[in-house]
Structure formats: C-alpha cells, structure tokens
Amino acid sequence: MSEKIISEKKTSYGSLDDVANTALFMAVFIGVWQIVFMLGIWPKISLPSPYMVAESFVKIIWNHSLPVSIGVTLARLVAAFVISIALGTLIGLVMIKFKGFGKMLSSFSAGLLSFPSIAWVPFSILLIGFNDFGILFVVIMSSIFSIMISTYSSIRNIPPIYLDAAKNMGAKGFYLFRHVTIPAATPSLIIGIRQAWSFAWHAIIGAEILMSIVGLGHILSVGRDFLDMGQVIASMITIFAIGLLVDRLLLFKLDERVRRKWGLDQHR
Amino acid sequence: MTKLQAKNIVKHFDHNGNSVLALDGINLNVEEGDFICIVGPSGCGKSTFLNVVAGLEKPNSGEILLNGKPISTPGPDRIMVFQEGALFPWLKVIDNVEFGLKMAGIPKGERRQISERYLDMMQLTKFADSYIYQLSTGMKQRVAIARALAMDPEILLMDEPFAALDSQTRDLLLVELQLIWERTKKTIIFVTHNISESVILGNRVVVFKNRPAKIKKEFVIDYRRPRLAEDENLQKYYHQILEELKSEVMARIKDENQ
Ligand SMILES: Nc1ncnc2c1ncn2[C@@H]1O[C@H](COP(=O)(O)OP(=O)(O)OP(=O)(O)O)[C@@H](O)[C@H]1O
Numbered sequence: 001m002s003e004k005i006i007s008e009k010k011t012s013y014g015s016l017d018d019v020a021n022t023a024l025f026m027a028v029f030i031g032v033w034q035i036v037f038m039l040g041i042w043p044k045i046s047l048p049s050p051y052m053v054a055e056s057f058v059k060i061i062w063n064h065s066l067p068v069s070i071g072v073t074l075a076r077l078v079a080a081f082v083i084s085i086a087l088g089t090l091i092g093l094v095m096i097k098f099k100g101f102g103k104m105l106s107s108f109s110a111g112l113l114s115f116p117s118i119a120w121v122p123f124s125i126l127l128i129g130f131n132d133f134g135i136l137f138v139v140i141m142s143s144i145f146s147i148m149i150s151t152y153s154s155i156r157n158i159p160p161i162y163l164d165a166a167k168n169m170g171a172k173g174f175y176l177f178r179h180v181t182i183p184a185a186t187p188s189l190i191i192g193i194r195q196a197w198s199f200a201w202h203a204i205i206g207a208e209i210l211m212s213i214v215g216l217g218h219i220l221s222v223g224r225d226f227l228d229m230g231q232v233i234a235s236m237i238t239i240f241a242i243g244l245l246v247d248r249l250l251l252f253k254l255d256e257r258v259r260r261k262w263g264l265d266q267h268r
Numbered sequence: 269m270t271k272l273q274a275k276n277i278v279k280h281f282d283h284n285g286n287s288v289l290a291l292d293g294i295n296l297n298v299e300e301g302d303f304i305c306i307v308g309p310s311g312c313g314k315s316t317f318l319n320v321v322a323g324l325e326k327p328n329s330g331e332i333l334l335n336g337k338p339i340s341t342p343g344p345d346r347i348m349v350f351q352e353g354a355l356f357p358w359l360k361v362i363d364n365v366e367f368g369l370k371m372a373g374i375p376k377g378e379r380r381q382i383s384e385r386y387l388d389m390m391q392l393t394k395f396a397d398s399y400i401y402q403l404s405t406g407m408k409q410r411v412a413i414a415r416a417l418a419m420d421p422e423i424l425l426m427d428e429p430f431a432a433l434d435s436q437t438r439d440l441l442l443v444e445l446q447l448i449w450e451r452t453k454k455t456i457i458f459v460t461h462n463i464s465e466s467v468i469l470g471n472r473v474v475v476f477k478n479r480p481a482k483i484k485k486e487f488v489i490d491y492r493r494p495r496l497a498e499d500e501n502l503q504k505y506y507h508q509i510l511e512e513l514k515s516e517v518m519a520r521i522k523d524e525n526q
C-alpha cells in the first residue's frame with residue numbers, strides 16, 4: 001500500500017516537472033523571438049512580434065474562424081481515423097489468417113508506409129473530388145498502412161509461450177483471441193496507433209491546405225493568400241498544440257498505463 | 269488402469285536447416301495415480317516430451333493415448349506448469365490463477381474460493397492483486413503452480429517447477445505436493461534436474477539418455493510418505509540414479525565440446 005502511494009506521488013511530481021519545463025521553454029522561446037523581432041532583420045510582415053500573433057489569435061477566435069476550423073478538422077480526423085483503425089485492423093487480421101497474402105501485403109505496405117501523404121492529394125481529387133470525402137481518403141490512405149502492419153506484426157510477435165499456456169488451459173477460437181492474443185499484443189499495437197495518429201495528423205493538414213474551404217489547413221493557407229503572417233503563425237501554433245495534446249494526454253497516457261501494468265518501465 | 273500411454277514418440281526439430289533429433293522413440297506407460305519423475309541432462313528433450321504429452325507439440329511419429337484414446341490437441345485434462353512460468357503479464361496474480369476456471373465456466377464466487385485456496389497454499393495471499401512483474405522468480409513459479417492446481421486436471425505435467433525456489437519453500441512444497449497427490453490421486457509427470465527431488469516425489473523415476481532422448485532406465489521407489497528431504501533411507505536410491513545420470517551428463521558435456 002505505502003509503495004503505491006509513493007509511486008503515485010512520484011508521477012504527479014513528474015507531470016508538474018513537465019509543465020514547469022514546458023513553461024520555461026516557452027518563455028525562453030518567446031523571449032528569443034521578441035529579440036529577433038526587435039533586431040529588425042525581417043520586415044514586420046514576414047516576422048510579426050509575439051504580441052502581433054496574439055492579436056491575430058484574438059481576431060480569428062473572435063470571428064469564429066478558429067473554433068470552426070478546429071471543429072471541422074477534428075471531426076474529419078476522427079472519422080478518417082476510426083475508419084482507418086477498423087479497416088486496417090481487419091486487413092491485418094486477414095493477413096495473419098492467410099500467410100501468403102500477409103507476406104505479400106506486408107512488403108507492399110512497408111513501401112506505402114513511407115509514401116508522402118501529400119502525394120495522395122492529386123490522385124484523390126481526380127478519383128473522388130474536391131470535397132470532404134477526398135480529404136478523408138487522403139487521411140485514411142496515409143494512416144491505414146501503419147495500422148495494418150502493426151496489427152500484423154504485433155500479433156505475430158506474441159511470445160508463443162502465452163498462447164501455449166492458454167491453449168493448455170483449454171482456450172481456443174474467439175476466447176483465445178479476445179483474452180490472450182489481443183492483450184498480449186496491446187503494448188505493440190499502441191505504438192502502431194500512435195504512429196498512425198501522427199501520419200493522419202500530417203495528412204489532414206496537408207490535404208486541407210490543398211483541397212478544402214474550411215479547416216485548420218485552410219485558415220493556414222488563407223493566411224498565406226492575404227500575406228497575414230500573424231494568422232499563419234497562430235494557425236501553426238494551434239496545429240502544434242493539438243498534435244501535442246492528443247499525443248500526450250491520450251496516446252502517451254494509454255501507452256504509459258499499459259507499460260506500467262506490464263512492468264515494461266523497469267529500465268534503470 | 270493405464271492413464272496415459274506414449275507410444276514410440278519421435279520428434280525432430282529444424283535447427284538452421286539441420287534436423288536435430290530430440291526424442292528418439294519414447295515409450296512410457298503411465299498408470300492412473302502414478303507420480304513419475306523424469307530426470308535427464310539439460311537439453312535432452314524433457315520439456316519437448318511434456319509438450320508432446322500436452323498436445324502443444326506434434327510428434328513426427330508415434331502417438332499419445334489418454335484413457336486409451338489418441339490425443340492430438342491440447343486440453344484442460346493435461347495441465348502443464350511451464351518451465352518459464354508462462355504467466356500473463358496483463359492480468360493480476362489472482363486473475364492469472366482464475367484464467368482457466370473462467371474459461372471452464374465456473375461461476376465467479378466459486379472461482380474466487382478456489383483461487384484463494386491455492387494462493388493461500390502457495391503463501392501468496394498478500395500478492396493476489398499484484399501484477400506479474402512485481403513478483404520474484406520464485407513467486408512467479410508458485411503462481412504458476414497455483415494456476416495449474418486450481419484447474420484440477422486429470423494429469424499434471426510439471427516442468428522443473430521448483431527450480432527457482434529457496435530450499436525452505438521447496439521443502440514445504442515437496443511435502444505439500446505429496447499430500448495433494450495422495451489426497452486427490454492425481455497422475456503427475458514431473459521433470460526435474462534435481463535427483464533428490466525425484467526420489468522424494470516419484471513412485472517411479474525415469475532417467476532420460478542424453479539427446480536424442482530415450483528412456484535409459486527406470487527406478488521404482490517404494491517408500492512410505494510423506495518423504496522428507498532429510499530422510500537418510502532415500503540416499504541409496506539417490507546414488508543409484510546419480511550413477512545412471514552421471515554418464516549421460518558427461519556425454520552431454522562431451523557433445524557440446526565437439
Ligand atoms: N522449438 C524448437 N526449435 C528447435 N529446437 C528445439 C526447440 N525446442 C527444443 N529444441 C531442441 O530440442 C532439444 C531438447 O530440448 P528440451 O527443451 O526438450 O530440453 P530439456 O531436456 O527440457 O532441457 P532443460 O533441462 O535444459 O530444460 C534441444 O537440443 C533443443 O535445442
């Protein structure tokens with residue numbers, strides 16, 4: 001019991017430390033930025049001051065373009081990501097079931113894993129059109145392969161001893177899958193999901209810059225069209241913050257929880 | 269009555285393209301209620317044999333008969349205590365012990381009762397809610413034993429289950445296992461490196477030859493129970509078995525130096 005209390009304290013201090021470190025880093029960053037601005041190397045229009053960016057922030061929040069963009073982008077992202085996970089997992093499982101097919105598809109998808117998401121855009125515009133579905137398509141194609149490969153390899157890399165022990169106790173079929181295969185593969189599956197998430201996030205901003213009339217990527221490109229660097233930087237900061245928050249608060253937390261339970265965080 | 273029959277079991281493994289013969293025609297009749305100990309040099313094929321009996325490994329030829337019927341798949345009638353423990357890191361200790369019971373459809377209350385009884389026997393009650401990584405090697409081994417006993421199988425297959433235990437715990441469990449065996453009339457096949465362990469536990473001790481494994485000799489140990497580790501009268505069996513085993517271990521060492 002006392003051990004538990006100590007370890008919980010340690011982690012909450014840990015996250016306080018994180019917050020303090022981040023705040024310190026931000027302060028230094030903004031300070032340097034301000035100094036560079038005051039040196040006047042670039043004209044104001046190319047490099048606004050932190051204060052001017054803050055004003056842009058207030059402006060795009062006030063005229064609702066920022067909240068609406070965030071909403072639209074996240075809605076698209078969630079829709080695409082859910083499809084990507086469902087379909088990717090399914091294909092991954094089929095790859096395991098049919099070994100020849102799995103081998104073939106895994107080398108094929110390894111190539112597509114590093115395929116730049118932006119390069120799907122022209123294809124998607126011509127195939128599906130200049131619309132939401134076209135954007136979803138780009139995001140799905142950019143993230144589904146890492147889900148497929150991670151499902152395939154996570155399950156194949158389960159130590160056989162777990163499956164042996166479960167079979168020995170009479171587990172088979174769906175019960176074996178649900179109560180042994182899935183949990184045994186979970187730490188590695190989460191890594192795949194984190195990777196897919198980051199691919200999806202890259203893809204949606206890129207796709208929105210090129211093929212959307214709303215969304216975070218869109219207000220970024222509007223900023224460019226109107227030579228409004230304040231809005232460009234404000235959008236970039238928003239994109240950065242959302243990416244960080246989702247990874248840290250959701251995926252990283254999940255990963256950490258599983259790793260702690262498994263005792264995978266015992267490295268000294 | 270013959271509980272389990274191994275008929276001419278042959279098993280080879282593929283070792284980087286070469287075929288390695290692990291089991292070279294094992295014939296063994298296990299009577300109901302037998303406590304068989306298998307001793308043999310490291311790497312001779314003891315675990316492989318248990319895996320074949322458990323149905324986890326398919327023999328290249330030969331067959332295993334359980335109650336006269338050939339078996340080829342694993343089943344909860346033959347529960348194994350794996351050499352590596354093989355506990356599930358995503359489950360708490362108590363849920364590990366209950367894994368097989370849950371699958372067998374035993375209701376929750378009864379499951380708890382059974383798992384608590386065996387955790388108590390293994391002196392692990394305090395660790396019921398721990399995760400596996402929080403246990404020492406010996407504690408893990410005891411969880412694995414509790415999990416196997418909780419399943420109450422017809423045949424218990426134990427692969428060096430006491431290897432990681434301190435000698436006090438081992439002595440306690442040596443007595444405990446004999447009592448369980450006498451009480452439940454279970455059939456047990458128990459693999460060990462440790463000759464005194466085999467003499468204390470087994471009513472039959474089977475010595476495996478160096479790889480490829482064959483049965484070299486069998487000893488029947490007819491002596492009152494519960495046998496204690498310090499019993500002088502067991503010494504004569506110990507020396508007989510040691511004599512048989514020594515030459516096999518020497519053969520293995522020679523093998524490895526070639
Ligand atoms: N899956 C496998 N693939 C290839 N070779 C294997 C495999 N399992 C076992 N072997 C080989 O079979 C032989 C017997 O192994 P086994 O694990 O049965 O030995 P053992 O008698 O249990 O040894 P120990 O007492 O050290 O546990 C060894 O030579 C080993 O290299």
Ligand SMILES: [Mg+2]
Binds near residue numbers: 314315316351427
């Ligand atoms: Mg072994």
